[in-house]
Amino acid sequence: MEEKRPFEDDRLYTVSQVTKACGISRSTILRMERDNLVVPANTNTDNSYRYYDLFNVFQIQQINYLKELGLKKSEILKYYDTNGDITEPLQILENKLMLLRQSVELLRLRKSEEENMIISFYDFPEQICYTRKAKSSGSADTYRIMYDLCQEAVTKGYELLSSMPLFGINMRTDFLKGDFSEKDFDYICCVPLAPERAPEEAEVIPACHAVSLLYHGSYEHPEKPFLALGKYVSENDLIPAGPLRVVGIVAPYVGKMISPENYVTRLVLPIE
Template sequence: MKKYEGLFQIGEVALLCGITRKMILNYEDLGLLAPTTADIASGYRYYDIRAISKVQTILDLRQVGMSLPEIGQYLNGGLSAESKIAALEEQKRQLDFMLAEMKARAVKSDEYAIEEIFLPETVCICTDYVAADIEDGLSAYIAAYETCINRRIPFAATSYHFCEFPEDILSDEFFKTENIPMCICISVDRKKAPSDAVIYPECWALSLIYRGAYENSVFAYEQLQKYISEHEIQGYGYPRELYVQGDFDADSEENLVRIVVPVMSKENGDFL
């Protein structure tokens, strides 16, 4: 019987698993793998089927997004599958957000696709204002934005600034071009938010992307009104305009606004 019968050299293991010899040595350096035995005279490493199976387990865990240090923790019992699932779900949420925002930037001026989205919790510096007209509302928004800058309040990394319009979207008088009541909300970093910041809880919302001059957004609002009526949605909140893209020009055809209407849970009647 050969001395190392049933064992495999490192090159053979690498070939079987479709990786390099260097990767296997790296796994050993990190404590993820150990050779079954080694020839003292030649320095050759030998691996049995259990070691080969462990290499495949490492590769499988890499495929689901685990880093090598995380794999070490997982194999040693220091990282649970549940905690990694939670981390992957957060990554998925972030990827979904990134995908949705890039799709939003591809919307054409005549597209009005309504979808349901999840709005994360947002911390804001809020200013109540009644705008004489759209231009006055834009000026007030700019002033609120500048105030946060002058106060040196760090902005939130992923939340858009927005305006909330405290009226029923289905009201015949909802869309106004004069005497417009609004709450200007500048999104700020939660960890560095001042005491006068306001928290908007996470919720689900109907969403529609609008591209164009602000005064023509009435067409987008009409689509939302029609959707809410046709689907007989009973629980909904005040509309918000999340400003995705623009250069403070109310007449620009490149303004990009996500109009959202928070909706209630069918189960308990609360805003999600």
């Protein structure tokens, strides 16, 4: 990262002074230097002591702030290397804000402790996934296939993406006609992976603009959310632009023994 100092100042500070001013450890400052995020104003060639100026202090504070916002080291480096171009960090933060809003929406739905549905428009982000095609005859069959695939991904050492639950691409279309009778439909199980460490066999699931139905309730009547979404699509003259994506949202909220009555599912139908 190119060093750019907006002012000249002869006053220098020791590592100890900077750690106290910035509320960080000595090892954190050294790690920032190794990552090329911070360049000391001066280094004593005789004893390798590092000295920092006020610009370094402000820079460290900004780096900490960007990290708290959720930016990764590579993203912060790019921000500085492009002389503060905010375009990419803004997009990253907007995506994080979208995820945060969705999480709040989910938790509010769970808090109601009643069967509930929320329909909204949703931008499904691109996902890099470990996938498998399968035939499914219902939710129990789908979950078995999905969890088998997830266990396989963990066994292979793939890094799962914490911000996105497991989901499936469901090829059934009967619900769009007010029906729920299709059996043994095609299904693609998707385990989202960390993009920067995804294996070659991973597949790209493209982003889409969609209508989304968020459902909280028992799985005794799985047709309810599907038929409600199909009815909404029909009544609002929406045109599907791809197969349905079914996101099973369980893990972010509970321990191992979650009751099926507390499951939350998001149905995502791409639309034109």
